[in-house]
Amino acid sequence: MxxxxxxxxxxxxxxxxxxxxxxxxxxxxxxxxxxxxxxxxxxxxxxxxxxxxxxxxxxxxxxxxxxxxxxxxxxxxxxxxxxxxxxxxxxxxxxxxxxxxxxxxxxxxxxxxxxxxxxxxxxxxxxxxxxxxxxxxxxxxxxxxxxxxxxxxxxxxxxxxxxxxxxxxxxxxxxxxxxxxxxxxxxxxxxxxxxxxxxxxxxxxxxxxxxxxxxxxxxxxxxxxxxxxxxxxxxxxxxxxxxxxxxxxxxxxxxxxxxxxxxxxxxxxxxxxxxxxxxxxxxxxxxxxxxxxxxxxxxxxxxxxxxxxxxxxxxxxxxxxxEAPAAKGTAPLPSGTALALEHVTFRWAADRAPVFDDLSLTIAPGERLAIIGPSGAGKSSLAALLLKAAAPQSGRILLDGVDIAALDDDALRSRVAWLSQHTHLFADTIRRNLTLGRPDMSDDALFAALDRAAVGDVVRSLPEGLDTWLGEGGMTLSGGQGRRIALARTLLSDAPILILDEPATGLDAETERAFLTTLYETTTGRTVLLIAHRLTGAERLDKVWLLQNGHLAAQPV
Known part of the structure; x- marks a missing residue:
C-alpha cells in the first residue's frame, strides 16, 4: 500500500x-x-x-x-x-x-x-x-x-x-x-x-x-x-x-x-x-x-x-x-426473469480502463450459460452489476424489460441469488450460517436445503447437528462440505436467477465435478449464470461466452 x-x-x-x-x-x-x-x-x-x-x-x-x-x-x-x-x-x-x-x-x-x-x-x-x-x-x-x-x-x-x-x-x-x-x-x-x-x-x-x-x-x-x-x-x-x-x-x-x-x-x-x-x-x-x-x-x-x-x-x-451507492428505486418488481445488458460500459475508477465497453447480453428465463475468461477480465464485476452493488457509467441492465436501477435493492435480490468462490462461512453454528437475516426458518426447511446440496446426511451425523460450531471460515469441514453448506444457504433464497461466481475454486477435480453435478441438479428450472476461468461440466450448459478486453464472444458448447 x-x-x-x-x-x-x-x-x-x-x-x-x-x-x-x-x-x-x-x-x-x-x-x-x-x-x-x-x-x-x-x-x-x-x-x-x-x-x-x-x-x-x-x-x-x-x-x-x-x-x-x-x-x-x-x-x-x-x-x-x-x-x-x-x-x-x-x-x-x-x-x-x-x-x-x-x-x-x-x-x-x-x-x-x-x-x-x-x-x-x-x-x-x-x-x-x-x-x-x-x-x-x-x-x-x-x-x-x-x-x-x-x-x-x-x-x-x-x-x-x-x-x-x-x-x-x-x-x-x-x-x-x-x-x-x-x-x-x-x-x-x-x-x-x-x-x-x-x-x-x-x-x-x-x-x-x-x-x-x-x-x-x-x-x-x-x-x-x-x-x-x-x-x-x-x-x-x-x-x-x-x-x-x-x-x-x-x-x-x-x-x-x-x-x-x-x-x-x-x-x-x-x-x-x-x-x-x-x-x-x-x-x-x-x-x-x-x-x-x-x-x-x-x-x-x-x-x-x-x-x-x-x-x-x-x-x-x-x-x-x-461513495455513491447504487441507485435506489421504487418501481414494482416485474413478474418475469429475463435478463438483458444493453450497451453497458463500466469501470471501477475514472483512472482505470473499462471493465466492460459497450457490452450487450441477453439471458432467457431458465437458460444456463457460462461466461469464461482470464483472471481480471471483469467476470466478478458482472455479478456486482447484476446485484446492484455497482452501477454502469452508461447503458442499462434490464430485468424483464425494467431497468434494475428503478427497482428496490432488496426486491431485486429476492430474484437474484449469488454464490461465489469466496462465500464466507462465519465462525458460528451451521444453523446461524444458513439463516443469515432469516432466523425464523424451521429445521425442516434447513435440512431440505442441505439435502438438495447433498450435505444433509453429513450434518445429521454430527453430534450437535445444525448447532455444530463451524469455526473460522468453516475450518471444521472439508472444502467440498463447506462449499455445499454455502450452496444450501443460497438455495434457501428460492431466487429464480442464480449467479455462480467461480463456485468450485479450490476443490480438486473429482470434488469439483461432484459439486457442479449437485449444483445443476438442484437448480433445475432456474436461470443459471456460471462465471469461471475454465469450463467444467459444459454438457449441462446452453451457451458459453468468452469475456476478454471488455467484450463477449460466443464459444461452442
Whole structure:
C-alpha cells in the first residue's frame, strides 16, 4: 500500500468531523452531561487550590481559620472527578460503538457492498484503529478545551483582583498555553498523524496476508518474504511513531515551560521584582490557582498533536459515506426473469480502463450459460452489476424489460441469488450460517436445503447437528462440505436467477465435478449464470461466452 498524505493543507478538515458529530447526535445529551461533570470537577479543583492558598497564607499571618469548607470542596472534587471519568468513558464507548454500526451500514450500501473489492486490512484499520482514535475528540480535546474556557474567566478575575499587571501577564500566558499553542501544534503535526494511520493500515494488510496465506507461503517457501514485508512496514510505522513521540515531548515541554513562567511571574509580583508588588495573601491564592489552572490544560498542547490523527481518522471513516451507492428505486418488481445488458460500459475508477465497453447480453428465463475468461477480465464485476452493488457509467441492465436501477435493492435480490468462490462461512453454528437475516426458518426447511446440496446426511451425523460450531471460515469441514453448506444457504433464497461466481475454486477435480453435478441438479428450472476461468461440466450448459478486453464472444458448447 502506498503511503499518501493529504495535500489539502495542514489545517484540520472540519467537514468529516461534522459528519461524525451528526452520527453522535443521539448522544449529545449524554456527552453534554459528561462535560458538565467535567466542568464541575475543574471548578471544584480551582476552588480547592485557591482556598488552600488563601488559608495557608492566612495561617502564616496568624489568622484563625476553619477548614470545614475546604474539606467539603476537596471531597466534592474527588467525587466529581470519579463520576466524570466513569461517565465520560462510558458515553464515549457507546458513541464509538454507534459509529462502528454506522460505518458498517455505509460500507454495505456503497459500491463495494461486500463483494470483496476492498482491502481487508484497510477496512479493519478504519473499523478498529481509526474509530478508536476518535475517542480523543471528546476525551482529550473537547472536555479539556471546555475546562480551559471556564478556567479563563476565573483566572482573569482572581488575577486582576490581585493586581492588574500580574493578572494580565498570567492571563496572556494561559491563553498561549490553552489555545494558541494547541492550535499551532495541530497545524504543524497533522502530516505525521496522517502518516501514522496510513502506515498502521499498511502494516495490518501485511499481517493479514501473512496470517491468511501462511499455508501457501510454507508450500512455496515464501514465509521469510512475507515476514520481511511485515517487519519493514512495522519499522516504518515505528519511525512515524517516534517522530510523533518527539512532537508530543516537545509540545509537553513547551506547555510545562509556559506554566513555570507564569508561576515565576506570580512570585516576582509578590517580591515586587519587575512587576508592581501585590498583597502576599492574594498573591499566594493566585499562585495556587495558577498551578491548578495550568495543570488542567497541560494536556491540551499534546492533544493538539493528536488532532491531526483525529482529523485524518474522521476523514478516512466518512469517505465510506461519500461513495455513491447504487441507485435506489421504487418501481414494482416485474413478474418475469429475463435478463438483458444493453450497451453497458463500466469501470471501477475514472483512472482505470473499462471493465466492460459497450457490452450487450441477453439471458432467457431458465437458460444456463457460462461466461469464461482470464483472471481480471471483469467476470466478478458482472455479478456486482447484476446485484446492484455497482452501477454502469452508461447503458442499462434490464430485468424483464425494467431497468434494475428503478427497482428496490432488496426486491431485486429476492430474484437474484449469488454464490461465489469466496462465500464466507462465519465462525458460528451451521444453523446461524444458513439463516443469515432469516432466523425464523424451521429445521425442516434447513435440512431440505442441505439435502438438495447433498450435505444433509453429513450434518445429521454430527453430534450437535445444525448447532455444530463451524469455526473460522468453516475450518471444521472439508472444502467440498463447506462449499455445499454455502450452496444450501443460497438455495434457501428460492431466487429464480442464480449467479455462480467461480463456485468450485479450490476443490480438486473429482470434488469439483461432484459439486457442479449437485449444483445443476438442484437448480433445475432456474436461470443459471456460471462465471469461471475454465469450463467444467459444459454438457449441462446452453451457451458459453468468452469475456476478454471488455467484450463477449460466443464459444461452442
Amino acid at each position: 502506498s503511503e499518501h498524505v493529504s495535500s489539502r493543507g495542514n489545517a484540520p478538515s472540519q467537514g468529516p468531523l461534522r459528519e461524525i458529530l451528526e452520527v453522535w447526535r443521539p448522544f449529545f445529551g449524554r456527552l453534554a452531561f459528561g462535560m458538565i461533570l467535567s466542568l464541575a470537577a475543574v471548578a471544584a479543583g480551582l476552588a480547592l487550590m485557591a482556598n488552600a492558598g488563601a488559608r495557608l497564607s492566612g495561617m502564616a499571618l496568624g489568622a484563625g481559620l476553619a477548614f470545614y469548607g475546604l474539606r467539603a470542596i476537596g471531597l466534592g472534587r474527588i467525587i466529581l472527578r470519579y463520576a466524570e471519568r466513569l461517565y465520560t468513558h462510558d458515553v464515549t464507548f457507546r458513541a464509538l460503538a454507534a459509529l462502528r454500526v454506522w460505518f458498517f451500514r455505509q460500507l454495505a450500501r456503497g459500491a463495494a457492498a461486500g463483494l470483496g473489492f476492498r482491502r481487508t486490512g484497510d477496512l479493519l484499520t478504519r473499523l478498529v484503529s481509526d474509530i478508536e482514535t476518535l475517542d480523543n475528540l471528546y476525551l482529550r480535546l473537547a472536555i479539556p478545551l471546555a475546562g480551559a474556557v471556564i478556567t479563563l474567566p476565573i483566572l482573569m478575575w482572581v488575577g486582576l483582583t490581585t493586581g492588574p499587571a500580574i493578572g494580565i501577564v498570567v492571563v496572556i500566558l494561559f491563553i498561549l498555553a490553552a489555545f494558541v499553542a494547541p492550535y499551532v501544534a495541530a497545524r504543524a503535526t497533522r502530516p505525521s498523524g496522517e502518516l501514522i494511520l496510513t502506515r498502521e493500515s499498511a502494516l495490518r494488510e501485511s499481517a493479514l496476508d501473512l496470517a491468511q496465506g501462511l499455508r501457501e507461503a510454507r508450500a512455496f517457501g515464501a514465509e521469510r518474504m512475507l515476514a520481511r514485508a511485515v517487519t519493514q512496514r512495522q519499522e516504518r510505522l515505528f519511525a512515524a511513531q517516534r517522530t510523533r513521540a518527539g512532537q508530543l515531548a516537545l509540545a509537553g515541554g513547551f506547555s510545562y515551560l509556559i506554566g513555570q513562567i507564569a508561576l515565576i511571574a506570580v512570585v516576582l509580583s509578590a517580591l515586587g521584582l519587575g512587576l508592581p508588588r501585590t498583597s502576599p495573601l492574594a498573591t499566594i491564592a493566585l499562585l495556587f490557582l495558577t498551578v491548578a489552572a495550568f495543570e488542567s490544560v497541560s494536556g491540551l498542547v499534546r492533544a493538539g498533536v493528536l488532532a491531526g490523527e483525529v482529523s485524518h481518522a474522521a476523514q478516512r471513516i466518512v469517505e465510506i459515506a461519500h
